[in-house]
Amino acid sequence: MQPSAPQYAERLTAPRSWWIIAGLIGIAGGLMLLPLGLLPMLGGLVAAGALAAAGVSAYGSQRIRVVGDALIAGDARIPVSALGETEVLDAEQARAWRSYKADTRAHMLLRSYIPGALRVEVTDPADPTPYLYLSTRDPEGLAAALAAVRAA
Secondary structure, three states, X not given: XXXXXXXXXXXXXXXXXXXXXXXXHHHHHHHHOXXXXXXXXXXXXXXXXXXXXXXXXXXOOOEEEEEOOEEEXXXXXXXXXXXXXXXXXXXXXXXXXXXOOOOOOOEEEOOOOOOOEEEEEEOOOOOOOOEEXXXXXXXXXXXXXXXXXXXX
């Protein structure tokens, strides 16, 4: 059996400025070792740059997908049948839901550099999670994909 193609797929990549900062960290690592000679400086440049780039890449590797009848958000895989209403959040509402309105039991896949978000209720009585908070660049598209799976 072939897995179905994703109806929605998004990778929450880190902003370009973070990659510039990773490059600057590499340069700083090289400059710190410059008094020890040229080879240690090059080693520090490569090592610090590689570590910083690995950190930025790992942080920006989270994905949100709707595949088949499931929503996959980071490490969480939730059947769409266990999900309720969706609420598209603008930047101001998203800030409120990730701060003073947040529930500690909620599953939050958030990235503060992404202004929009989608809040999805969890209706499964066996699951203590009240809702999912998902940072997304296209909250309307994700809500539409979930609605399409529910309707099918």
